[in-house]
Amino acid sequence: MGEARRKREQAVSAKVVGEEPMVVDTLGGRMHVRWDDGAAATPHGQLVFFAEFLAAAGVFDH
Numbered sequence: 001m002g003e004a005r006r007k008r009e010q011a012v013s014a015k016v017v018g019e020e021p022m023v024v025d026t027l028g029g030r031m032h033v034r035w036d037d038g039a040a041a042t043p044h045g046q047l048v049f050f051a052e053f054l055a056a057a058g059v060f061d062h
Contacts, residue, residue, distance in 0.1 A: 026051040027060060 021032040031048050054060065 024048050024052045025055060027055045 021034040024031045024033055026048060028051065031051075033048055036042065
């Protein structure tokens with residue numbers, strides 16, 4: 001069980017933390033996301049990634 005957690009932490013630290021902001025395309029436009037590894041929580045959490053999912057799934061296309 002602990003192996004899965006370690007793999008996930010390694011993936012996040014290697015790919016996201018400390019690098020350039022990630023570009024996320026949403027219905028409201030392009031967002032730039034930068035991880036704050038020192039924060040316990042953020043005001044919007046991962047809401048921008050949910051917005052990207054809605055745009056990719058075409059939920060509001062019609």
